[in-house]
Amino acid sequence: xxxxxxxxxxxxxxxxxxxDIMKNGTTRRGKQNYKCRDCGRQFVENPQWKPIDPxxxxxxxxxxxxxxxxxxxxxxxxxxxDWLQGDVNxxxxxxxxxxxxxxxxxxxxxxxxx
Numbered sequence: 001x002x003x004x005x006x007x008x009x010x011x012x013x014x015x016x017x018x019x020d021i022m023k024n025g026t027t028r029r030g031k032q033n034y035k036c037r038d039c040g041r042q043f044v045e046n047p048q049w050k051p052i053d054p055x056x057x058x059x060x061x062x063x064x065x066x067x068x069x070x071x072x073x074x075x076x077x078x079x080x081x082d083w084l085q086g087d088v089n090x091x092x093x094x095x096x097x098x099x100x101x102x103x104x105x106x107x108x109x110x111x112x113x114x
Contacts, residue, residue: 015041052079057087064088 011021013036024035024042031044052060056077063073070088074081 011045013039013041014043015039052083060084060087061091 010019011034012019013021016036016039018036018038020037021034022037024033027033027044029048031046031048033042033044035042056079060073060077060079063077070081070084073079074084077084
C-alpha cells in the first residue's frame, strides 16, 4: 500500500512577494517556469543567472576606472567577460550620448567667455 502526499511548493514572487503563484510551462533549458497571478512576473525557482548586486557593480566600475583589463576583472569579480564587455559598452554609449547632447548645447557649460 502506497501513500501519496501532495506537497505544494511554497514560492514567493521575487517582485511583489505574493504567494499566489501558478506554473507557467518550462524554459528552453527545461526548468519549471512560474507566473505571479498578482503582478504577472515570470520566474524560475533557482535562476541560473542572477543580477549583479550594487556593491559588486560599484567595485567593478572602480576597477574599470583604474584601467585594469577586462580579462583580469572578470574572474576576480566572478562575472563573465561577455557580461562585463556588454556593461562597458552600455556605459560608454550612455556617456557618449550625454556628451553629444552637451556639445549641441554649448550655452550650458560653465566656462568663462570673457
